[in-house]
Amino acid sequence: MKELDYIVVGLGISGISICEQLEKNNKRFVVFNKGNYISTIVSAGLINPVVLKRFTPVWNASEHINTSTLFYKTLSEKLDIPLFEDMPMLRIFKSNEEQNNWMVASDKNDLSSFLHPEILKNENQNINAPFGFGKVKSTGKIDTVLLINSYKKHLEKSNCLINESFNYKQLQQEDNHIFYNNYIANKIIFSEGYAVKDNPYFPKEIINNKNLSEKLILPNKGEYIIVESPELQLNTMLKTSLFIIPLGDNLYKVGATYDREDESTNTTNNAKKELVIKLKTIINCPFEVVDQVAGIRPTTRDRRPFLGTLKESKNIIFYNGLGTRGITSAPSLAELLYQHIENNKSLPNDVDIKRHYKW
Numbered sequence: 001m002k003e004l005d006y007i008v009v010g011l012g013i014s015g016i017s018i019c020e021q022l023e024k025n026n027k028r029f030v031v032f033n034k035g036n037y038i039s040t041i042v043s044a045g046l047i048n049p050v051v052l053k054r055f056t057p058v059w060n061a062s063e064h065i066n067t068s069t070l071f072y073k074t075l076s077e078k079l080d081i082p083l084f085e086d087m088p089m090l091r092i093f094k095s096n097e098e099q100n101n102w103m104v105a106s107d108k109n110d111l112s113s114f115l116h117p118e119i120l121k122n123e124n125q126n127i128n129a130p131f132g133f134g135k136v137k138s139t140g141k142i143d144t145v146l147l148i149n150s151y152k153k154h155l156e157k158s159n160c161l162i163n164e165s166f167n168y169k170q171l172q173q174e175d176n177h178i179f180y181n182n183y184i185a186n187k188i189i190f191s192e193g194y195a196v197k198d199n200p201y202f203p204k205e206i207i208n209n210k211n212l213s214e215k216l217i218l219p220n221k222g223e224y225i226i227v228e229s230p231e232l233q234l235n236t237m238l239k240t241s242l243f244i245i246p247l248g249d250n251l252y253k254v255g256a257t258y259d260r261e262d263e264s265t266n267t268t269n270n271a272k273k274e275l276v277i278k279l280k281t282i283i284n285c286p287f288e289v290v291d292q293v294a295g296i297r298p299t300t301r302d303r304r305p306f307l308g309t310l311k312e313s314k315n316i317i318f319y320n321g322l323g324t325r326g327i328t329s330a331p332s333l334a335e336l337l338y339q340h341i342e343n344n345k346s347l348p349n350d351v352d353i354k355r356h357y358k359w
């Protein structure tokens, strides 16, 4: 039997951010990673403090942005890879009214540090933006493919990564310990994204405050197309009805879609069509679709993650429900979770998995 402090299941951003806490605190752990519904590697990896549809700050914007920027910059140095890129984001205005709304928003206390209070003129003739742009501050982009692949290699070096699907049936609990194959661990952390829906230790349905049964984790499928356009010559991220994100070498990630019905991870023609139609309203130069990706965002009804333990077992821990902004929020949330499970610090109610239960 190999003795461990933790077994981690799932190596998306939730798994990576909790592994960083475990490593920092010299804990012994292994990670199982192989499964469906991957989200992190598909994500555009944007760090963006503002909901650009309505000009409102995202949940816990300052805390999440500061912690995540530092986290990814530090991880870049640790893994010696160019993970984080400071990249400006421009919001295309559709009307004079939107320009005015932007100016009003940029004067508010909670937004003034994120919205540049100026209307920028469009100087790229390949972009349709007669009303100009607003510039968002503190934005950046993570190379999520590089993140996942490099982190796997990092764990492999210390023999911490097991490229296998975790078989829930083989988990046993005895004397406050977790037994799995030839491992004995103090705790297990489930961070398997939307695949948690198949985890028998995770409640399928809960009874809400109105005595109605509802699902705790909900799928939200997102698709991007990758387009090539030598003429576009864009070096900032653009946002209107979709994001256009420069990837280098004349390639751009364009999306994403939101679909709450389709749980499959395959790419669809419908999403491609929708994105191409929208893109043609924003740029007026030729482009070619060269790739397409799809993933499932693990979302929750109240748009807050769920962290922590259920009543039945204190050493089975969940870290999930990261939703549409997990790249941004995961580093802060992993700190909260670690302090909770190791140092008994209370979790804020809005992220505690128990908030959903009637006890």
Ligand SMILES: Cc1cc2nc3c(=O)[nH]c(=O)nc-3n(C[C@H](O)[C@H](O)[C@H](O)COP(=O)(O)OP(=O)(O)OC[C@H]3O[C@@H](n4cnc5c(N)ncnc54)[C@H](O)[C@@H]3O)c2cc1C
Residues within 6 Å of the ligand: 009, 010, 011, 012, 013, 014, 015, 032, 033, 034, 035, 036, 037, 038, 039, 040, 041, 042, 043, 044, 045, 046, 047, 164, 165, 166, 167, 191, 192, 193, 194, 195, 196, 221, 222, 223, 224, 256, 294, 295, 296, 297, 298, 319, 320, 321, 322, 323, 324, 325, 326, 327, 328, 329
């Ligand atoms: C199209 C799209 C765009 C997005 N854009 C952004 C963005 O710009 N900014 C932002 O902040 N967020 C964004 N998000 C949201 C963000 O990607 C998610 O919140 C986040 O990636 C969720 O991470 P996770 O670790 O919970 O899940 P995942 O990334 O899905 O990772 C779960 C891992 O667990 C593994 N697994 C599952 N079951 C098992 C098992 N039984 N055994 C072993 N391993 C298992 C899976 O293989 C996977 O590797 C986007 C998401 C999508 C889909």
